Amino acid sequence: MQGYCYGQDPPTMNCPYCGIACDADFVDVGVGYVQCGPYHCHGCKSSQIGPHDTPRPLTPKEVEVGWYAPGAPPGSSANVIGGEIVSHQVMNKTYRDEFKGNALWHDKGHVEQWWDDIREPK
Secondary structure (H helix, E strand, O other), X not given: OOEEOOOOOXXXXXXXXXXXXXXXXXXXXXXXXXXXXXXXXXXXXXXXXXXXXXXXXXXXXXXXXXXXXXXXXXXXXXXXXXXXXXOHHHHHHHHHHHHOOOHHXXXXXHHHHHHHHXXXXX
């Protein structure tokens, strides 16, 4: 996890698979910004393994670099719509658009199914 201060550019990290500069989602915590989503590559579609992801089998390369392989599904802690990692702002708006005024927001099973469905690749 990383962060940065006001007035600084958000940090980037090179993809361990293809070398493209990657970004992550950061949130303002009042004294600066803290990483709140994985670094992810828009080129090969690899993504950083999050510390709170649901454990799953990893390849030796994934263990070595700490990133899921190109094209592998993002981790469970990433905000994902249609198989692509999105910012916390986009995920928040999408959730609110679906559940504001929707009586099913309190139905845990319905919300979990919606969550699973929206993460599926298109």
